[in-house]
C-alpha cells in the first residue's frame with residue numbers, strides 16, 4: 223500500500239486548482255487551502271495542528287513573490303513542503319548516548335504497538351553502528367513477552383537479560399544495568415510491560431523503572447495506525463513520566479499519516495525512529511524532510 227496515499231491524492235487536488243493561474247493571491251489560494259485542510263483532517267491530523275498549519279501556509283504562500291519560471295502550484299507545493307518539515311520537527315532527532323557507562327534506553331508503550339519488536343530492531347540498528355547492546359526483559363506480566371524477547375535477541379545476536387516474572391521490573395532493570403556495566407556493554411534497552419490502556423499501575427511502574435536506571439532515552443512506542451490518538455498518547459506519557467521522544471511503528475500499513483504529522487506539534491517531543499515492517503532491518507531514523515517528500519508524492 224502507498225503510504226499516505228490518500229493524503230497525497232488529497233493534496234494533489236489542491237495543486238490542480240492553481241493550474242493556469244499566474245500568481246499566488248489570497249483569493250486564489252483559498253480553495254486549494256480548503257482542499258489541504260480537508261486532506262489533513264481525513265489523514266487524522268489533530269485539529270489544532272491542522273488549524274495552525276493552514277494559517278502559516280496561507281500567510282507564507284500569499285506573501286510569496288512571483289518567481290520567474292516557477293508556477294504558482296509549484297510555489298505552494300514548496301511552502302507546504304517546508305511547513306510539513308517544520309511540523310515534523312525540522313531536523314532528524316538523533317539518539318543521545320551517555321558520556322560514560324552504558325546508555326540506557328527505556329521503551330514504553332501500550333500492548334501490541336510493536337514494543338518488543340522495536341527492542342530487537344533497535345539493538346540490531348545499534349549493533350550495525352558498532353555498539354554492543356543488551357536487552358532487558360522487564361515485562362513481567364506476560365511470560366510470553368520474555369520468551370519473545372529472548373527469541374528476537376537470538377535472532378539479532380544480542381544478549382537478553384531476564385529474571386523471570388517474580389522479580390520487580392525496577393529491580394530487574396537495575397540488575398541488568400549492573401551486568402551491562404560489568405561487561406562494558408555500550409547500550410541497554412529495557413522492555414517494559416504494556417497495557418491495553420493507559421493506567422495508573424503502568425505509569426507508576428514506569429516511573430519506578432526510570433528512577434532505578436536513570437535512562438538517557440525514554441522512548442514511547444506508538445502505532446501509526448492509531449492516527450492522532452498516537453499524538454495524545456505521547457503527550458500523556460510525557461506529562462506522566464517524562465519522555466525524550468517517540469518511535470512510530472507500522473508505517474508500512476495503511477496508516478493515514480495523522481500520527482507522523484501530529485506528534486511533535488501536540489507533544490513537543492520528536493519522533494526518533496519509524497518502523498515500517500516486521501523484519502529486523504525495518505527500523506530507520508525519522509527524517510522529516512524525506513517524510514514530507516513522501517507525503518507530497
Ligand code: GDP
Pocket residue numbers: 331332333334335336337338339340416471472473474475497498499500504
Ligand atoms: P508489543 O505488544 O508492543 O510488544 O508488540 P509486538 O512487538 O509483539 O508486536 C505486535 C505485532 O506487530 C507483531 O506481530 C509484530 O510483528 C507487528 N509489528 C511490529 N512492528 C511492526 C511494523 O513496523 N510493521 C508491521 N507491519 N508490523 C509490525
